[in-house]
Amino acid sequence: MDYSKLDYEKLGFKCGLEIHQQIEGKKLFCNCPTLNSKEKPDIRFERRLRAVAGETGDVDKAAKYETRKAKKYIYEADSRDCCLVEMDEEPPHPINKDAVDVCLQVALVLKAKIVDEIQVMRKTVVDGSNVSGFQRTALVAYDGSLETSKGIVRIPTICVEEEAAQKVETTKDYTKYRLDRLGIPLIEIATGPDIKDNEHAKEVAEKLGMILRSTKKVKRGIGTIRQDVNVSIRGKNRVEIKGFQEIRTMPAVIEREVKRQLSLKKKEEAHVRKVEPDGSTSYLRPMPGAARMYPETDVVPLKPDLKNIGAVKLISDEAKELEKIGLSKDLAYKLVKSEKKELFDQLVKNRNVKPSFIAETLVSYTPEILRNYKGKDPFRIKDEHFIRIFEALNKGEITKDSVMELLVDVASGKELIIEKSKAVSDEEIEKEVKKVVSENKNASVGALMGILMGKFRGRADGKKVMEILKKNV
Ligand SMILES: [Zn+2]
Structure with missing residues (x-):
């Protein structure tokens, strides 16, 4: 079968994005700056984590997968951007209102409905990337929409959440994380499965990125924005693709994933894949289930305040x-x-x-x-x-x-x-032109021009020199 020309509609292509963008300013639940320090760590400690049951009572499949690999977690950080909150030794402070305001600004651009009250939830994470074993997340707005060249793409949720720690080393016995990134506020925008094809995915990602940057309050540079792409075709289970280095690779990666799904001989479970440097993808882990959320009782819910939210100029x-x-x-x-x-x-x-x-x-x-x-x-x-x-x-x-x-x-x-x-005056140009012309009797206009411009070295306008030269040859 020739897959070179994919008919995405015919294949029952379904695709949605999740964008995570770091917000400038302080961390989400403490006063630490968001330096993302890479300096020599002066904090170091170890932990072991285990999977805990979520509110539905079952232990999440992805969580179990990680715990089976149970091992030691080593945490390191620079104390200039890490405190007891990141170390899970102190309860979270009230949520960073400035970060919430950025999410509200974006929500307004995306015509989303703002929640009455921002309630922080805990999301189970057992790969060690959060010292506490959970990530804090809160819904800020819902039911938004984005206009694109191929129709409306729904925006079911806009959340604010805390960034996870950064994995720096994995061995057989331990995984090491840097805590400096932990707690940086993230805005998470999820789209509905309304993306029509691989190129459309790129357009949506670019447009959302543009809106985020338009706030002028988000971080810039590699690793400060991440796009996860959910892809499936009719009859196959959903696959989530993580780790796009650049948006422009998105169409090719999606196309390869669709071809991979087409070529599957037997039923495959929903799972998460990671983009490899050559644009292929590889298995990362099982798809996380819904058993991951429960309320964070240490943070008081916040009533969103739209009074001081300025409009974003796109x-x-x-x-x-x-x-x-x-x-x-x-x-x-x-x-x-x-x-x-x-x-x-x-x-x-x-x-x-x-x-x-x-x-x-x-x-x-x-x-x-x-x-x-x-x-x-x-x-x-x-x-x-x-x-x-x-x-x-x-x-x-x-x-x-x-x-x-x-x-x-x-x-x-x-x-x-x-x-x-300082620019040479017209008189000076004229004087120099006369001199050069008399010194180079047989030279062409082009050659004379070359000599003159070399003498003026940018201090005279070429057009003007040419004008004066023409009058003198
Ligand atoms: Zn802190």
Whole structure:
């Protein structure tokens, strides 16, 4: 059978996503900062965990699976972002309201209904990634929706929960975790099984990611957002895929999973799979059941307060506004996704400078300096440097070509001296043109231009030089 062209609808493809995104600020149930420290640990202790029965009375299947492997858990942490709460030696503090507010903001964007009261629950976790043996989670909103190019995708739940500890080492005898990550607030968004095909999954993941980043209150970088994808086709059990490194790999991974399910010879149990670096997936563990939740009585329920929840300006809307002032779609997105949008808003007040040139400079100077100017440090360049350089450009004191040159100076640790790049006056250009023309009697216009631009080294506008040159040959 040829699976090269999959008809997702015909196959009874069902797919939903779960997005976990770390929120900036303090931890969810204590005052620790969320540094995600990787420094040498000054806290170290050991525990053994066992599976406990959930509220339905049975021990969860996934929990049993982990306990069978019963072993020692070693915990390490940096005391700067870990306290007795993470160590399970002190009860949780009241829930971090700022983190809840971020979830409320997102809930409003997704047109979800906000719960009357946020009740924290305990979710059994027995792989040792939570010292207490459970993860705290709370429903914040439900029944939301996301508009996509292929129809509405339902958002049944939006939760706030605590991040688990990070596994750093597994041996036959023990598993070692870093506790620094434990307790970082996460927003968890689950979609309904409304995703139509593999490309659609990517679109939904990207859109949710965009909404989350639009709050400007979520963490950025590798490992701060995770997408789990649930996939099944007609007649087969659901498989949950974890560990996507990049969203763009999602369509290929899903396609491979559908083909794998198609090629199954016998019935397979629902289970969790993990994405491998080559885009294939491998068995991780059984699917966790519903026996995992019970109320957390140590945390007082919180009434959501929408009074001070500001509206989120979506990155996609911001990008559209930038397109209106002449930025390409690609550049507009790059800029709003970068941390330079605020600086751009300030620099764009220099009316004589094209907004697209400002944007291009802001999104490209770091990679360009790192690539082309070895040993220079673009992180030396501060907002004030940009402000001075673009003001000079606006007044015509320097040319566009000098902008990068000046930035490289700053990146080299030199003082920013605008004077040195001051644009050459028309009179000076004319004088130099006459001199060069007389010295190079048989040279072509192109060759003369080359000589002249080499002399001015970015301090004169090429168009102007050409104009004056043409008058003098
Ligand atoms: Zn703490």
